[in-house]
Amino acid sequence: xxxxRSPAVQAIGLHASIGGSHVLQGIDLSVPAGGVTALLxxxxxxxxxxxxxxxxxxPPAGTVRVLGHDVAGWPTHRIIRLGVGYVPExxxxxxxxxxxxxxxxxxxxxxxxxxxxxxxxxxxGQRSRQLAGTLSGGQQQMLAIGRVLLVDxRVLLVDxxxxxxxxxxxxxVVEVLDRVRETTTVLMVEQNxxxxxRLARQVVVLDHGQVVHTGQxxxxxxxxxxxxxxxxxx
Amino acid sequence: MTAAGTGVLDRLKQxxxxxxxxxxxxxxxxxxxxxxxxxxLPFAGLTVPWVLPGPVDVLNSTGxxxxxxxxxxxxxVALGYDVLFGFTGLLxxxxxxxxxxxxxxxxxxLSAWNWPLLPAVLATLAAGLVLALALGxxxxxxxxxxxxxxxxxxxxxxxxxxxxxxxxxxxxxxGLVMSTSRLPAMLVGVxxxxxxxxxxxxxxxxxxxxxxLATRSRAGAVWLAIRxxxxxxxxxxxxxxxFKLASFTVSSLIATAAGMVYLLLVGTAxxxxxxxxTVTVSILVMVVLGGAGTRWGxxxxxxxxxxxxxYLLKVAAQPxxxxxxxxxxxxLSQPDFLLGVIFVLFILFVPGGLSGLSGLSGLSGLSGLSxxxxxxxxxxxxxxxxxxxxxxxxxxxRSRKGTR
Amino acid sequence: xxxFIAITISGLxxxxxxxxxxxxxxxxxxxxxxxxxxxxVFLTLGAYAGWAVAAHLPQQNGALFLVTAAAATAAGALxxxxxxxxxxxxxxxxxxxxxxVTIGLDLALVGLLLGGFGANxxxxxxxxxxxxxxxxxxxxxxxxxFVALGTGLAVLGALTWFLGRTRYGIIIRAGAExxxxxxxxxxxxxxxxTLVFAVGGAAAGLAGLLNSVVFNSGLVDPxxxxxxxxxxxxxxxxxxxxxxxxxxxxxxxxxxxxxxxTFYAGGGSGLAQLGNISVVLVLAxxxxxxxxxxxxxxx
Numbered sequence: 019x020x021x022x023r024s025p026a027v028q029a030i031g032l033h034a035s036i037g038g039s040h041v042l043q044g045i046d047l048s049v050p051a052g053g054v055t056a057l058l059x060x061x062x063x064x065x066x067x068x069x070x071x072x073x074x075x076x077p078p079a080g081t082v083r084v085l086g087h088d089v090a091g092w093p094t095h096r097i098i099r100l101g102v103g104y105v106p107e108x109x110x111x112x113x114x115x116x117x118x119x120x121x122x123x124x125x126x127x128x129x130x131x132x133x134x135x136x137x138x139x140x141x142x143g144q145r146s147r148q149l150a151g152t153l154s155g156g157q158q159q160m161l162a163i164g165r166v167l168l169v170d171x172r173v174l175l176v177d178x179x180x181x182x183x184x185x186x187x188x189x190x191v192v193e194v195l196d197r198v199r200e201t202t203t204v205l206m207v208e209q210n211x212x213x214x215x216r217l218a219r220q221v222v223v224l225d226h227g228q229v230v231h232t233g234q235x236x237x238x239x240x241x242x243x244x245x246x247x248x249x250x251x252x
Numbered sequence: 253m254t255a256a257g258t259g260v261l262d263r264l265k266q267x268x269x270x271x272x273x274x275x276x277x278x279x280x281x282x283x284x285x286x287x288x289x290x291x292x293l294p295f296a297g298l299t300v301p302w303v304l305p306g307p308v309d310v311l312n313s314t315g316x317x318x319x320x321x322x323x324x325x326x327x328x329v330a331l332g333y334d335v336l337f338g339f340t341g342l343l344x345x346x347x348x349x350x351x352x353x354x355x356x357x358x359x360x361x362l363s364a365w366n367w368p369l370l371p372a373v374l375a376t377l378a379a380g381l382v383l384a385l386a387l388g389x390x391x392x393x394x395x396x397x398x399x400x401x402x403x404x405x406x407x408x409x410x411x412x413x414x415x416x417x418x419x420x421x422x423x424x425x426x427g428l429v430m431s432t433s434r435l436p437a438m439l440v441g442v443x444x445x446x447x448x449x450x451x452x453x454x455x456x457x458x459x460x461x462x463x464x465l466a467t468r469s470r471a472g473a474v475w476l477a478i479r480x481x482x483x484x485x486x487x488x489x490x491x492x493x494x495f496k497l498a499s500f501t502v503s504s505l506i507a508t509a510a511g512m513v514y515l516l517l518v519g520t521a522x523x524x525x526x527x528x529x530t531v532t533v534s535i536l537v538m539v540v541l542g543g544a545g546t547r548w549g550x551x552x553x554x555x556x557x558x559x560x561x562x563y564l565l566k567v568a569a570q571p572x573x574x575x576x577x578x579x580x581x582x583x584l585s586q587p588d589f590l591l592g593v594i595f596v597l598f599i600l601f602v603p604g605g606l607s608g609l610s611g612l613s614g615l616s617g618l619s620g621l622s623x624x625x626x627x628x629x630x631x632x633x634x635x636x637x638x639x640x641x642x643x644x645x646x647x648x649x650r651s652r653k654g655t656r
Numbered sequence: 657x658x659x660f661i662a663i664t665i666s667g668l669x670x671x672x673x674x675x676x677x678x679x680x681x682x683x684x685x686x687x688x689x690x691x692x693x694x695x696x697v698f699l700t701l702g703a704y705a706g707w708a709v710a711a712h713l714p715q716q717n718g719a720l721f722l723v724t725a726a727a728a729t730a731a732g733a734l735x736x737x738x739x740x741x742x743x744x745x746x747x748x749x750x751x752x753x754x755x756x757v758t759i760g761l762d763l764a765l766v767g768l769l770l771g772g773f774g775a776n777x778x779x780x781x782x783x784x785x786x787x788x789x790x791x792x793x794x795x796x797x798x799x800x801x802f803v804a805l806g807t808g809l810a811v812l813g814a815l816t817w818f819l820g821r822t823r824y825g826i827i828i829r830a831g832a833e834x835x836x837x838x839x840x841x842x843x844x845x846x847x848x849x850t851l852v853f854a855v856g857g858a859a860a861g862l863a864g865l866l867n868s869v870v871f872n873s874g875l876v877d878p879x880x881x882x883x884x885x886x887x888x889x890x891x892x893x894x895x896x897x898x899x900x901x902x903x904x905x906x907x908x909x910x911x912x913x914x915x916x917x918t919f920y921a922g923g924g925s926g927l928a929q930l931g932n933i934s935v936v937l938v939l940a941x942x943x944x945x946x947x948x949x950x951x952x953x954x955x
Contacts (some may be wrong), residue, residue, distance in 0.1 A: 037481060075836050084729045098842035112830040120828050126842035165841065343752060381910055393944050397691060401893045403942050408886055409936040412929035428820045529882070540756060586771040592764025600746055 026051040026173050027072060030081040034064075034071040043227035044080075049173075049216040049220075054195070055206040055236065057215045058248060059104075065207040066107055068176045068224070072205075073097045073104055085172055100173075103214065107177040107207070109158045113151025117142055117161060120150050124165040135164040138194055141147030156187035163194060174198065176206045179211055181189035192216060202236045211238060223247045279283045283548075290453055292319070294446045305562040317449045318517070319562045322554075324452040325514045327554035328459040330538040331547065332506030337536075338545030339467050340499040341479030345532050346391070346403030349410040350504040352527035353380050354511020356414065356428065359521045363431035372434075373512060380508030382502065388500035388650055392493060404529075427522025430515055439516060447516050455513050456551070459506055463547060465504055475499055479545075537595045543605025552606050560594075561587040662795040662913050669801035669870065671911035672808025676863035677888035677896065678903040679815060680736075680856020686832040687852050687932045689751050693861055694739055696885030697765040698732045702861025703780070703876045704769070704866045705731030710781040721783050725865055732861020740853035745846070762882065769878035777875035780868055785872070799912045800870035801883025807866060808907075811859060815900055824851055832898050887914075910935050912944040 032045040038201045041064045052195040057065050064180055071078040074094040082090040089097045098104065121142075145153065150161060154209045158188045159179065166174065174230035179195065188210075195204065195217055208214050214221065215238050217230065223231035231247055238244055257342065298311040306315015327353055336342050357376035367375070391402045423504035430439045438447045466472055474495045477485040482492055495603045512597045515521055542553020559598065564587040567573060573581065602608060677699060704792050706728035719790035743761060747753040786803065789796040807915050816843050827848045831838045842848030860881075867884060868876045887910060918931030 073840060073873050076839060093846075094836070094839040094843075095842050095844045098840060104840040106837065106840065110834055112837070114833060115826060115830055119830075122823070123826055123830055123838065124841045169901065368816070390940070390944065397685075398893070398943050399692075402940055403888065403941075404886075405890065405936045405939045409933050412932045412936070416933075458762065529886075533759055536756065536759060539761070582771040583768060584771070586767035588767030589764050589771060590767075592760050592762070592767055595760035596743065596757055596764060597874045599753050599760060600743070603750075 024086065025049050025083075026085060028081075028083040029072065029078075030070070032068070032071060032077045032078055032080040032081075032082060034067055034078055036067060036076060040076070041227055042071060045227070046229055047170075047222060049203060049205050050179060051203050053219040054199045054200075054206055054217045055220045055222060056218035057205060057207045057222050057224065058209075058214065063224045064227045065224055066177055069177055069205070069207060072175060073102060079150070095126075101171050103174045103202075104164050104169035104177060105166055105174070105176045107181065109155075109162040111150040111153075111158050111161050111165075113149065115150055116147050117153070118146040118151055120161055121146075121165050121168055124168045126169065129170065130168050131170075132168065135168055138167065138197075139164045139190075156183050156190075159183060159187060159191065163191065167194075167198065171202055172204050174204045174206075176204060176249050177210075178209060180208065180210050188213070211244060214238060236246060264500040286433070289455070290320070291450065293317070294449060303568055304441075305559055307566065314445045317445050319558065321449045321452040321517050322514075322562075323415050323457040323555045323558040325510050325517060326535070326538065326558055327551040328456050328510040328513070328544070329511075329623050330535055330550035330554040331456075331459055331463050332503040332510070333535050334539050334544060334547060334550040335463055335475075335506075336499050336503035337539060338550070339472065339479060340496060341482075341592065342499065343392075343396075343400045344403040344495060344500070344503075345400055345529070346387075346407040347406040347503060347507045347535060348527060348532045349387075350380055350384060350507035351511040351531065352410055352414065352521070352523075353383060354489070354508035355515045355521040355526045356422060356511075357508070358512040358515050359428045359430050360644045362434055363428065364421060366431075366434060368434050369436065376512060377505070377508060380541070382505035383507055384501045384508075385497070388497050388504065392496050392500065399431060404532075407527070407532065408529070411529075414527050422523075425523065427520045428527075429520050432519075435516075452513055452517060460547070460551065462502075464505070467547065471495060471498060485570075529619055537591060538607075541595065541605055542596055543607030546605075546607040549607035556606070557591065560591060564590060658795045662797060663919055664912065665797055665801050665805070667912040667915035668908060669804040669808075670915065672906040673863050673867050673871070673884075674887055674891050675808050675904050676811055676859045676866070677884060677905035678891040678907055679811065679900055680859045681826065681888055681892045682895065682898055682900060682903045683852050684856050685892065687828055687835075688744070688754075688849055690744060690758070691889075692752045692758050693755065693885070694761040694765070695856065695888065696881035696883075697769075698736050698764050698857045698860040698881070699767070699864035699867070699884060700729035700769065700876075700881030701735050701864070702732040703864035703880065704773075704778075705861065706865040706868070707780045707876045709757065709777050713781070713841050718785075718906045721786065724780070724782075725862060728861045728865035730861070732864065733858035736853040736857020737850055739857075740850045743852070744783050744849070745851070766882060773878060775877065775879070777872075777877040778875045780876060782864075782869050782874055786864045786869060798870070800866075804866050807862065810906055811862075812900070812904055815855075818829070818855075824848060828852060840910060873902045887935065890935055894939055894942045910938070913938060923947075 027047070027049040029047040030044050032042055032047070033040070034042040045064075045068055047068070057068065059065050067076055070076045072082055072084065074089070074092055074097055080089045080090065081088065084097060084102060085100050087100060089100075106115070112123070115123070120138055121132065124130075141157055141166050142160055152156065153161065163176075163179065176195070179191050182193065193215055198204065200216065204217075204251070206214075206218065208218075215235060218235040221231075221235050221238065223232055225247075268564050294312045294317060296311045299309055300311055304311065304313070304316050305319045306313050306317075308315055323389060329347070333344075333347050336344055336347070354376060358372055361372035361375055362369070367448075379606045387406055391399055391406065394402050415424055416422075422428055438444065439451070467475070474485065474490050474492075477488070477490065478495060485492055511526060514526065538553040538557045538569050539550050540553070541557060542551065543549030564584060568585045573585070576584075594605070598605060677695065680698075681692060681695050684690055684695075706724045709727035710720075710724045713723065739758075739761060743757045744754055747757060786800055787798075789798050790802070817825075820828055827838060827843055827845070828851075831845050831848055835845055838848075863884075864881060867880060868874060872880065891906045891910050892903060894903030894910065895904070907953045914931040914935055916931075921930055
């Protein structure tokens with residue numbers, strides 16, 4: 019299928035090292051604009067590192083294009099300001115700030131829309147004066163996602179949004195991402211194959227720091243394929 | 253230790269010094285030649301204008317030999333510090349404590365207690381060893397910044413203790429003059445300058461040999477591993493603490509011994525010259541200037557530092573100096589200013605120090621310690637360009653921010 | 657008993673000055689992981705700036721002293737800002753290099769001051785009432801103590817407000833916890849770095865002036881900053897790197913220990929430096945028992 023729009027995010031020959039370990043060994047990745055692309059793979063193959071090097075938290079070598087700009091070597095905040103939102107694995111909310119201050123911090127783009135966030139996550143509104151460190155895991159995840167949705171984003175990089183969440187929170191997160199993907203391109207690392215099947219259009223599979231498979235999410239119905247690529251049963 | 257750990261050690265040990273065997277031989281010959289030249293110096297009665305750091309412009313004058321001797325002593329201290337900082341990656345502000353301990357220890361045993369030389373030396377060394385083990389074990393309970401601060405605290409406490417002159421032992425502020433009654437005639441009196449010079453040189457050579465052996469041993473390889481990534485070293489099966497303590501102790505013992513040689517050379521132990529933070533900073537500057545983690549860099553850095561310092565003091569002491577225009581006179585009257593500026597410039601643009609500049613650093617490829625990151629002048633030039641670009645950007649305003 | 661009160665007030669006043677210096681150090685380390693050894697010379701330069709400005713002012717009174725104080729504060733802020741931009745920024749990612757460069761800067765600037773002014777002190781012109789005393793029962797408390805104490809409390813309040821209520825305060829607190837995540841939200845942490853240096857430098861400059869005026873009979877000399885820096889470091893480490901409140905508590909602890917030990921124990925044992933030695937020992941004990949300090953941030 020040809021894309022008549024240029025990809026929202028693109029990596030060509032992306033290499034990255036962490037602490038002397040050569041984690042990414044030549045990633046070629048193309049995320050079409052709109053919809054959800056899922057990044058899959060076993061633990062330790064470089065999924066998180068891929069996301070982080072796209073926004074410069076890990077220094078990338080190679081070509082990285084975000085929304086039409088060549089951003090390899092840019093400082094992170096500059097890439098983010100192109101309209102990118104990042105929801106890290108393990109949430110990384112600021113535990114000693116209140117919920118409200120956590121959100122305030124994300125007020126870096128045009129038109130901060132607190133109503134949108136509180137409408138998506140009513141609990142955040144109720145607990146706005148609470149210290150983020152005292153929230154439950156699920157509530158922290160709401161905060162982590164909520165804060166990037168405070169301003170309009172054109173691209174969302176999301177790292178294992180349902181990890182460690184109870185089923186109630188998992189479905190909440192899925193619902194939010196479902197609504198968001200209508201207007202925003204999402205690149206999502208996710209281990210939960212059900213979530214991937216529900217949300218993703220395209221899947222990219224990593225192994226040993228390289229892309230080993232690119233295809234449609236519908237292919238994941240094939241259990242043999244899933245087992246072969248991910249070593250798990252669906 | 254795990255099999256992987258042994259493998260890492262072997263890999264680290266087999267890493268060749270820069271270049272093929274002929275380069276190593278050439279370096280060895282150069283080293284011997286240099287030592288020979290310095291050893292022969294006291295016989296060279298040449299007049300060399302301008303350059304010499306002593307008051308008399310003759311190569312083998314007392315002034316020159318004294319300065320060089322001082323340089324040798326501090327080169328030894330710097331070498332010891334390089335083991336701790338350059339090779340093991342432990343930033344410590346406390347080695348000056350052991351230097352002072354050596355100087356004052358020998359001073360007190362010789363002067364206050366009237367011991368003969370050899371027992372005094374041995375006792376001071378032994379006590380220094382105990383002190384190093386005790387304080388080292390204590391300090392190393394902290395990591396990183398905590399460790400650095402504790403070493404600083406102990407060194408400061410030592411300084412205060414000396415200043416306080418407990419039981420009238422240390423002579424307080426003005427220092428303690430060494431009594432020469434028990435010293436062998438060789439080391440006392442008019443002819444002693446040469447002998448003390450050779451003593452200092454021999455001492456430096458011995459220390460260099462010890463450091464060379466230590467850093468090339470198995471322990472030395474573990475030190476490098478700890479420097480690179482302590483956690484990974486642990487995972488590979490080394491217990492870092494005994495090795496860190498060993499590194500600390502070696503470094504401190506060398507400082508103690510150097511303190512004793514210093515006392516013999518200079519004749520007085522005073523808190524501001526052997527125990528203050530000024531000395532700590534000097535040692536740090538010497539090692540970074542020369543290039544941390546390269547052994548001969550520490551020696552070169554120390555010699556250059558001491559030379560510059562003494563030379564500038566000599567320049568400032570000249571009667572004609574007072575007539576210089578203030579713009580030159582003020583910065584140059586204090587060696588610290590020039591040395592500080594050079595230090596800052598080196599950190600910014602020549603992180604590998606003098607040894608990095610000459611391209612002879614033997615540790616290409618090991619870049620654990622940030623301060624020795626990029627052991628080459630090339631990195632420094634890149635940083636220089638970056639700085640220029642940054643300055644240009646800030647002065648031309650933020651016009652480029654946010655746009656493509 | 658009244659002597660005890662006088663010493664306590666004097667100790668608290670000294671603690672206030674320690675706090676001024678330590679707060680900047682703590683902020684800088686908390687956000688940037690930089691141990692700023694040049695902080696001492698910010699202090700000294702602030703004092704010299706105060707001296708220079710006061711020398712040009714007519715007879716001092718309260719209002720003009722404020723001008724002097726403003727000059728000291730501004731000088732500290734200016735030097736700190738330039739330091740961050742020119743020396744710290746290029747070494748981003750090299751924390752040891754950053755520490756070393758501040759040591760080098762300290763060495764160079766103190767050397768320059770010694771060359772320019774010599775080791776001798778200069779005297780700052782101050783309003784008469786500042787050097788006077790107030791009767792408080794049987795004791796006479798130097799007015800300077802109140803000024804120092806008041807300033808310390810005011811700065812504590814201002815910093816707490818700044819960190820808690822302003823956008824940059826939030827950025828600084830968040831950055832101290834997780835710099836990368838702050839960047840990942842689109843915030844330029846670099847500006848916060850410069851700001852934190854500027855604030856720290858301002859507080860240090862003010863501390864330098866107060867130190868000279870209140871505790872040094874108005875004398876300014878090139879070495880005063882570095883002498884105070886040791887204690888500021890001790891305060892920061894005991895209080896917990898990165899915690900303003902911890903710095904305040906530790907400052908009071910350190911200064912009181914110093915005063916009490918020196919007064920009650922020092923004279924008798926002939927060890928004038930006993931107070932200082934005790935403080936150093938407290939540092940060692942705290943660090944070994946609780947490496948993060950009293951209220952330090954987690955890892």
